[in-house]
Amino acid sequence: MDPALLTSLWWLLGVVVSLAISVTALVVIPRHRKPTAAMAWLLLIFLLPVVGIAIFLLIGSIRLPKRRRDEQARIDRMIEERHTAPVATDAWPAHLASVARQNLELTKFPPVGGGAATLIEDYEDSVRAMAAEIDRAERFVHVEFYIAAWDDTTSVFFIALENAVERGVSVRFLADYVASRKVADSDRTFAELDRIGVTWAWMLPVRPLKGQFQRPDLRNHRKLVVVDGRAAFMGSQNLIHRSYNAPKNIKRGLKWQELVTRVTGPAVAQIDAVFASDWLIETGESIFAELVPADAVPASGGDLECQLVPSGPGYATENNLRLFLSLIHGATERVIITSPYFVPDEAMMYAITTACRRGVEVQLFVSEIGDQTMVYHAQRSYYETLLEAGVRIFLYPAPYILHAKHFSVDGDVAVIGSSNMDIRSFSLNMEISLMVRGAEFTRAMRRVEQNYRDVSRELTLDEWRREPRTATFLDGVMRLTSALT
Numbered sequence: 001m002d003p004a005l006l007t008s009l010w011w012l013l014g015v016v017v018s019l020a021i022s023v024t025a026l027v028v029i030p031r032h033r034k035p036t037a038a039m040a041w042l043l044l045i046f047l048l049p050v051v052g053i054a055i056f057l058l059i060g061s062i063r064l065p066k067r068r069r070d071e072q073a074r075i076d077r078m079i080e081e082r083h084t085a086p087v088a089t090d091a092w093p094a095h096l097a098s099v100a101r102q103n104l105e106l107t108k109f110p111p112v113g114g115g116a117a118t119l120i121e122d123y124e125d126s127v128r129a130m131a132a133e134i135d136r137a138e139r140f141v142h143v144e145f146y147i148a149a150w151d152d153t154t155s156v157f158f159i160a161l162e163n164a165v166e167r168g169v170s171v172r173f174l175a176d177y178v179a180s181r182k183v184a185d186s187d188r189t190f191a192e193l194d195r196i197g198v199t200w201a202w203m204l205p206v207r208p209l210k211g212q213f214q215r216p217d218l219r220n221h222r223k224l225v226v227v228d229g230r231a232a233f234m235g236s237q238n239l240i241h242r243s244y245n246a247p248k249n250i251k252r253g254l255k256w257q258e259l260v261t262r263v264t265g266p267a268v269a270q271i272d273a274v275f276a277s278d279w280l281i282e283t284g285e286s287i288f289a290e291l292v293p294a295d296a297v298p299a300s301g302g303d304l305e306c307q308l309v310p311s312g313p314g315y316a317t318e319n320n321l322r323l324f325l326s327l328i329h330g331a332t333e334r335v336i337i338t339s340p341y342f343v344p345d346e347a348m349m350y351a352i353t354t355a356c357r358r359g360v361e362v363q364l365f366v367s368e369i370g371d372q373t374m375v376y377h378a379q380r381s382y383y384e385t386l387l388e389a390g391v392r393i394f395l396y397p398a399p400y401i402l403h404a405k406h407f408s409v410d411g412d413v414a415v416i417g418s419s420n421m422d423i424r425s426f427s428l429n430m431e432i433s434l435m436v437r438g439a440e441f442t443r444a445m446r447r448v449e450q451n452y453r454d455v456s457r458e459l460t461l462d463e464w465r466r467e468p469r470t471a472t473f474l475d476g477v478m479r480l481t482s483a484l485t
Helices: 003-028 035-047 049-059 066-082 094-107 123-135 155-166 177-181 186-196 247-252 267-283 319-330 346-357 373-380 383-389 423-427 439-455 461-465 469-482
Strands: 112-120 140-145 170-176 199-203 224-227 231-235 255-257 260-264 304-311 334-338 361-367 392-396 400-402 406-409 413-417 429-437 457-459
Touching: 003 035, 035 049, 035 469, 066 267, 094 304, 094 319, 094 429, 112 123, 112 267, 112 429, 112 439, 123 155, 123 224, 123 231, 123 255, 123 260, 140 155, 140 267, 155 170, 155 186, 170 177, 170 267, 177 186, 177 199, 186 199, 199 267, 224 267, 231 267, 231 413, 260 267, 267 304, 267 429, 304 319, 319 346, 319 406, 319 413, 319 423, 319 429, 334 346, 334 439, 346 361, 346 383, 361 400, 361 439, 373 469, 383 392, 383 461, 392 439, 406 439, 413 439, 423 429
Parallel strands: 140 170, 170 199, 255 400, 334 361, 361 392
Antiparallel strands: 112 260, 112 304, 140 224, 224 231, 231 260, 304 429, 334 406, 392 457, 406 413, 413 429
């Protein structure tokens, strides 16, 4: 064959293949995606077709396998049947009552009354408080963490588990597969769980040879402990030393600052139901019959009204994002947000900046430094727009990473949990958030926020506009990558 003709045929084949890729991408990628995410994927594939397609095939799906989604739907129906003792919301402000209805529709958990909750700011104190509660366990202990490690800080927790097992208490333990295995000496931690007799399992294991695979960065980010169905702990803190035992963190002197809440009352049954759901999906064992029903949880003596909102890729909707948006849209006086990774989508940015425009005071607490370069720079890319709208941004000082995840609205509503205000937590991670209505709890959170304010530095618009262009250029690039969901 004529070499010139052969070359022409190869060029023609290349054009046809490139056109086919482009057309297929335009058809497939925008489906069920937000425009920003679809544009980011299309840009990557058009500029780097081979690399873009490879990355899309690896992490392009934000949905869990159908088996897991079907199981979550079945569990939701079980939850709807079990949790049938809601608190009346007739006396609630109309906008807040509508938020509660939305949460119920999405998660099947109703708002429940008669609760009590306390906040724990100190890192070691929260571990000791959980261990002390486990020491009082008589029936069961349920533990679920994104990252778990047996070390100098957490040894008191694991010793409490060992003692509970020796007393005949049933102890079940869930840990995220990818996140926990990345920790130094992770094999030792789980070998120790075997030694002391804890029944444990991985969450979202990535083991293709065993038929266990989904998008590798779809993770279970929840952190919770439930003891006997009468007390629960949840919040931002993982079960590990506050440096995460990482050499790079130790070298920089980084320390994580967290916020955990201890909950009693009917809301404990909802937190335990989330654990039972994850346990069933990961192990195939149903423990729902062992749980304490919400209407049988011992009275706490409190008057808080609580509603649990689990979220993640097992649901068809972004439950946490809808909760946050609804509360911000309904705010009339003040919104205070604390999030270590603040990478909002377009809807969240509009909600926050619109709140400012209608006279609501909005404050944002973030870390002065970052532990994840890409997320840190993507977060910074939003600062100018936020500052221009009137958001007050407070930078929590180094060497601390403000890892707490909570926000308060007006004078009587607060949310605490595992969810960041970022696209990953909205779409890719399994999260858990507790909406609390009660002036006392909100005041306690306001005191925590004031503690942040006392040690933080406020970022001004003038200061931000003096940032070097090289830094803001990198911020913009990382913002584009953050949309690849």
